[in-house]
Amino acid sequence: MDRRMTIKWVLAAGAAWPLVKAGGARAASPSSARGYGADPDLLKTYRPGELWPLTLTTQQRRLAGILADIIIPADEHSPSASAVGVVEFIDEWVSAPYPAHRRDRTTVVAGFAWLDAEAVRRSGREFADLDATDRHGICAAICDESSAAAELRAAARFFSTYRDLTAGAFYSTRAGRKDLKYIGNVPLARFDGPPPALLKSLGLQ
Amino acid sequence: MPFVSDGTQRSAYDVVVVGSGAAGGQSAYTLCMDGAKVLMLEAGRKYVPETETPMFQTPDSAPLGAVGTPEKPFGFYDATVDGGWQVPGEPYARASEEDVGRFEWWRARMLGGRTNHWGRISLRNGPYDFKPHSRDGLGFDWPIGYKDIAPYYDKVELLIGVYGSNEGLENTPDSSPGCLLPPPKPLVSDLLVAQRAKRLGLPVIPGHRAVLTQPLDFARSPARLHPGNVTAQRILAADMRNRSACVWATPCGRGCAIRANYQSTTVHLPPALASGNLDIRTDAMVYEVTLGRDGRASGVSFVDRITGKQRHVTARVVILAASACESVRILLNSRSAQFPHGLANSSGKVGRYLMDTVGSGLSGQVPLLESLPPLNEDAAGGHQLYVPWWLYREQHAGKLGFARGYHIEFGGGRQMPGHGTGAGTEWLTGGSFGAQFKQDVRRYYGSFIYFDGRGEMIPNEQSFCEIDASLKDKWGIPALRFHWGWSEHERRQAAHMQKTFAAIIEAMGGRTHGAPQTDGARAIAPGGSIIHEVGGAIMGADPRTSVTNQWCQTWDVNNLFVADGAVFASNADKNPTLTIMALAWRAADHILERMRRKEL
Numbered sequence: 062m063d064r065r066m067t068i069k070w071v072l073a074a075g076a077a078w079p080l081v082k083a084g085g086a087r088a089a090s091p092s093s094a095r096g097y098g099a100d101p102d103l104l105k106t107y108r109p110g111e112l113w114p115l116t117l118t119t120q121q122r123r124l125a126g127i128l129a130d131i132i133i134p135a136d137e138h139s140p141s142a143s144a145v146g147v148v149e150f151i152d153e154w155v156s157a158p159y160p161a162h163r164r165d166r167t168t169v170v171a172g173f174a175w176l177d178a179e180a181v182r183r184s185g186r187e188f189a190d191l192d193a194t195d196r197h198g199i200c201a202a203i204c205d206e207s208s209a210a211a212e213l214r215a216a217a218r219f220f221s222t223y224r225d226l227t228a229g230a231f232y233s234t235r236a237g238r239k240d241l242k243y244i245g246n247v248p249l250a251r252f253d254g255p256p257p258a259l260l261k262s263l264g265l266q
Numbered sequence: 267m268p269f270v271s272d273g274t275q276r277s278a279y280d281v282v283v284v285g286s287g288a289a290g291g292q293s294a295y296t297l298c299m300d301g302a303k304v305l306m307l308e309a310g311r312k313y314v315p316e317t318e319t320p321m322f323q324t325p326d327s328a329p330l331g332a333v334g335t336p337e338k339p340f341g342f343y344d345a346t347v348d349g350g351w352q353v354p355g356e357p358y359a360r361a362s363e364e365d366v367g368r369f370e371w372w373r374a375r376m377l378g379g380r381t382n383h384w385g386r387i388s389l390r391n392g393p394y395d396f397k398p399h400s401r402d403g404l405g406f407d408w409p410i411g412y413k414d415i416a417p418y419y420d421k422v423e424l425l426i427g428v429y430g431s432n433e434g435l436e437n438t439p440d441s442s443p444g445c446l447l448p449p450p451k452p453l454v455s456d457l458l459v460a461q462r463a464k465r466l467g468l469p470v471i472p473g474h475r476a477v478l479t480q481p482l483d484f485a486r487s488p489a490r491l492h493p494g495n496v497t498a499q500r501i502l503a504a505d506m507r508n509r510s511a512c513v514w515a516t517p518c519g520r521g522c523a524i525r526a527n528y529q530s531t532t533v534h535l536p537p538a539l540a541s542g543n544l545d546i547r548t549d550a551m552v553y554e555v556t557l558g559r560d561g562r563a564s565g566v567s568f569v570d571r572i573t574g575k576q577r578h579v580t581a582r583v584v585i586l587a588a589s590a591c592e593s594v595r596i597l598l599n600s601r602s603a604q605f606p607h608g609l610a611n612s613s614g615k616v617g618r619y620l621m622d623t624v625g626s627g628l629s630g631q632v633p634l635l636e637s638l639p640p641l642n643e644d645a646a647g648g649h650q651l652y653v654p655w656w657l658y659r660e661q662h663a664g665k666l667g668f669a670r671g672y673h674i675e676f677g678g679g680r681q682m683p684g685h686g687t688g689a690g691t692e693w694l695t696g697g698s699f700g701a702q703f704k705q706d707v708r709r710y711y712g713s714f715i716y717f718d719g720r721g722e723m724i725p726n727e728q729s730f731c732e733i734d735a736s737l738k739d740k741w742g743i744p745a746l747r748f749h750w751g752w753s754e755h756e757r758r759q760a761a762h763m764q765k766t767f768a769a770i771i772e773a774m775g776g777r778t779h780g781a782p783q784t785d786g787a788r789a790i791a792p793g794g795s796i797i798h799e800v801g802g803a804i805m806g807a808d809p810r811t812s813v814t815n816q817w818c819q820t821w822d823v824n825n826l827f828v829a830d831g832a833v834f835a836s837n838a839d840k841n842p843t844l845t846i847m848a849l850a851w852r853a854a855d856h857i858l859e860r861m862r863r864k865e866l
Binding site for chain 2: 096097098099100101103104106107111112131132133134136138139146150153154157159160161162197200204205206207208217220221224225228229230231232233234235237238240241242243244245246247248249250251252253254255256259260263264265
């Protein structure tokens with residue numbers, strides 16, 4: 062297959078996976094940032110941007126929020142991902158100076174570019190300008206790597222990474238803990254174990 | 267003035283102890299409570315758990331959701347200071363980078379060492395574990411048997427506080443009456459594992475961990491631990507009163523500000539300091555044991571990490587308790603005309619027979635545990651129950667294809683959500699997102715279960731460390747080079763673990779996350795990654811084939827002792843820390859006796 066054929070084939074099947082350098086096309090490079098060291102203060106509360114500069118562009122952050130809220134929208138139990146700081150978390154994550162985070166940066170920045178390219182290919186508009194149905198349609202095509210079309214596997218890996226980041230950030234917050242009805246992390250005078258009635262209902266007593 | 271520096275340090279001590287973890291802490295405690303003047307040298311910084319421990323911090327208060335990074339490999343809130351698989355400025359070399367021949371060396375540079383973050387699992391070695399060669403012809407026997415060390419297991423359990431139960435199982439020793447604290451209540455997932463694993467013939471019994479499920483018995487234990495020593499009893503009773511029982515929250519790996527679990531800094535060092543007999547010098551990187559003209563150790567040389575200056579201190583007795591590999595490194599770097607290949611190395615065995623624990627894990631998801639009502643399952647921080655090795659008879663009859671056993675650690679339940687919650691769930695959700703994803707996360711939260719095998723490795727000739735020909739740390743101290751190899755016994759054991767875990771998960775009505783790895787070479791975690799490295803200066807009955815005698819005393823140098831895991835002649839499946847402390851206590855008692863007789 063020559064290059065022209067390749068391009069045709071890729072365009073027919075879905076937007077090509079962009080070859081983006083770790084720094085991204087427009088975002089500032091995190092390469093000079095330093096980590097928190099091997100003896101950081103564990104008692105203080107850290108905010109994104111405090112330890113190393115955030116590097117996503119305004120446009121990327123907008124897309125980050127839209128996608129996070131597609132994955133975790135508000136419902137009757139809890140707010141949406143973007144409402145509890147997930148965009149700031151993801152910006153901190155992809156701007157961090159550690160090897161695993163740099164790899165995720167490559168994936169996420171390329172994924173954002175792919176989403177826009179795919180949106181343009183499908184509807185002539187960038188992802189952020191699509192309506193909810195069209196956004197959902199693109200996500201549905203890449204939400205499961207094992208069943209995604211071969212040419213969408215890279216995009217599906219991005220979606221998987223992004224969903225993991227979104228979920229991790231969301232469920233780490235007070236709202237996320239409440240959503241899952243986590244009631245620990247409080248001092249107890251005694252620990253009585255699970256209630257006997259529950260154990261009985263499970264056949265464990 | 268317990269924390270000393272150039273100006274305040276004495277010129278000579280009865281004993282200098284190198285290291286402040288389980289072995290150093292126990293050595294200093296025993297010696298100081300009986301009146302010896304001790305200087306403890308710690309390479310890392312001073313560390314104060316009461317004021318530095320992040321007890322109730324949630325992951326959203328930390329950078330990156332508190333996940334592990336190369337600078338904090340076990341997560342932001344892990345207690346480890348200036349440590350991990352790599353320590354800046356303190357490199358080590360490896361003969362192989364392949365998984366099967368790789369060795370990873372975890373260090374911590376802080377007062378209390380790795381005891382600040384460890385898992386607190388405190389299992390006794392059994393009678394078989396001290397005589398493995400007699401039992402199956404492999405490895406080495408120890409020069410002591412279980413009966414020699416049993417009184418010291420009792421003492422350590424009484425001092426540090428260990429929960430557990432006596433079950434009377436084979437090679438899984440009972441403690442003397444009154445030694446153990448009551449075990450915590452199991453979780454729903456624990457009870458389901460117990461019910462289903464028992465159907466497969468596995469014993470499931472309370473774990474043993476160094477966590478105070480109730481206050482220590484400060485009225486009776488001090489007299490039991492220090493008979494006839496009223497001062498020691500008074501100091502210990504006062505200190506035991508100041509340790510709080512567990513409040514059933516916050517992971518032990520962060521350390522414990524209320525001193526409800528064992529770490530050297532909260533259990534061994536406070537009473538030792540209160541005795542007035544302990545001086546501690548932190549930021550003191552020991553690189554050599556110096557030898558006098560009389561053939562005895564005259565003291566140790568170290569680098570002050572703050573000033574970069576070299577210092578020396580003299581003592582009647584030197585105890586190395588710097589961790590197995592660091593103690594070996596100090597011995598190998600202590601060269602003289604009399605010991606050109608390293609101090610106390612006339613046998614050529616210093617650095618040899620390095621061992622770790624065989625580790626392999628598998629997780630799964632269990633529908634019976636889905637959508638349970640909200641429960642607080644923080645409990646004692648894990649290991650409420652465990653499975654001791656159970657196939658002694660089949661193994662001894664040669665039916666398993668590998669010679670030594672493993673125990674199973676497992677856990678589940680509604681742990682604090684964080685990074686990883688809802689992650690990697692496509693295999694269950696088919697890749698849901700949106701409202702469905704939120705429902706899926708609620709459904710599956712708390713329904714996951716993991717199993718980790720911890721098995722015995724037989725010492726071999728391929729696994730050792732030596733001084734690298736050229737590599738040095740930032741102070742110019744020659745660095746270690748590691749060689750590693752597993753035998754068929756360990757590989758088959760790891761494959762057996764995988765099959766067992768899959769069988770338990772299936773018996774629970776669950777699904778394994780990925781297929782069990784039946785290729786043992788792939789199932790086994792790289793050497794050192796379980797952080798149970800022992801050996802390198804093994805004890806024995808023959809000076810030609812071992813480095814120390816049964817008292818942790820080097821055969822070659824009368825007043826030089828190795829009190830840490832380096833002296834282990836075998837590495838049973840039982841986690842090594844409790845045995846390190848029991849051996850260190852026993853060695854310190856011996857040193858005190860010999861000093862009283864003016865033999866040291």
